[in-house]
Amino acid sequence: MCPPDDLNAEARRHAERFQRVREAHQTELAEDYVELIAHLIEETGEARVVDLAGWLGVTNATVNNTIQRLQRDGLVTTKPYRSIFLTDAGRELAEQSRKRHDIVREFLIALGVDSQTADIDAEGIEHHVSSATLKAFAKFVNKARRST
Amino acid sequence: MCPPDDLNAEARRHAERFQRVREAHQTELAEDYVELIAHLIEETGEARVVDLAGWLGVTNATVNNTIQRLQRDGLVTTKPYRSIFLTDAGRELAEQSRKRHDIVREFLIALGVDSQTADIDAEGIEHHVSSATLKAFAKFVNKARRST
DNA sequence: ACAACATCTTAGCAAGGGCTAAATTTAGGT
C-alpha cells in the first residue's frame, strides 16, 4: 500500500554517514600517533614514550597502551624499553596524514582564519576530510596563492 | 643553564590542541543525538528510540543506553516506554548544532564539493569548527551567494 | 478482550582510551 517511503531512504543515508564518522574515529588516534612519531623521528632522531606523552598531553601509561595497539595493528614496531619505529604502513599513513593536515591548515589560513585557530581546528578537521573535499581545499589554496 | 626551551613550548601547544580535540569528542555524540531528536520532533511530532536507531545505524539498545546518559546530563527527558523530549539545554544545543552543520554543509558546496560528499564530510567536520572558523565559512558562503 | 507484534528495557559482554600507583629497567654522575 505504502509507496517505497522516502523517509526511510533519507534515514538510511543518514545512518551511512554516521557509520562513516564512527569508522573515521577509529583511525583518528592512530593517525595522530604516527604523524607525531614521524615528526619526532625527523626532528630529534627518535620517538620515545615520554616525548609522545608530552606532545599529546596524556600520561606515559596511556601512550604505552596505545603503542601496543598500534604495534598489534602493524603501524609501529618497538622493543621493551626501547624507542618506537614506524613500519612501512605506519610511515605511509604518517605521510598521508601530514599532507592532509598541512593542506587543511593552509586552507584555513588562506580563508582568513588566524594561524592559531587554524592550528587548533586543523587538528580536529583533518580526519574528516574526504579526498574530494581535500582536493577542493588544495585548489582554493593554490588560487589564493596565485592571486597575491 | 638551559634557555627556556622552545621545543617544550611547541610540545605544550600541541598537547593543548589534542586535549581540545578529545574534549570535542565527548560532546560529539550528544550533539548528533539532540540534533536528530529535534529534527524528528519537528518532522514527525515525536522522537522514539526505534527511529533514532534507524537514523543512526545502531541498535535500539545502544540508543537506549545513550539516552540514559543524555538524560543524566540534562539534555533530554523521557519516561519508560515513552518518547524522548529535549530539555531547554538540549534544545539550545540542538539549535546551535543544526546551524553549524548547515553552515559547514553550505560552505563545502559553495567551495565546489558535490552535495553528497558535502553531506558526508559536514557530519564529521561540524564538531571541530571553532566559532572563528565558522564565521569565516559563513562569510565565504555569503560572498559566493552575492557573486552569482 | 486478547493474541500477536512492535517497541522498549535490562543484563552482560567487549574494545577503546583515559587514569594512578607500583614495579622494573635503563642510563648517568661520582
Next chain:
DNA sequence: ACCTAAATTTAGCCCTTGCTAAGATGTTGT
C-alpha cells in the same frame, strides 16, 4: 662500579559506546 633518577612497563580501575539475547511493556487488529 654503583647508586640514583628517569623512563618504561604492568596491574587495576573507570567511563564510553557499541553489541546480543532475553524479558517487560504497549499497541493493534480481529
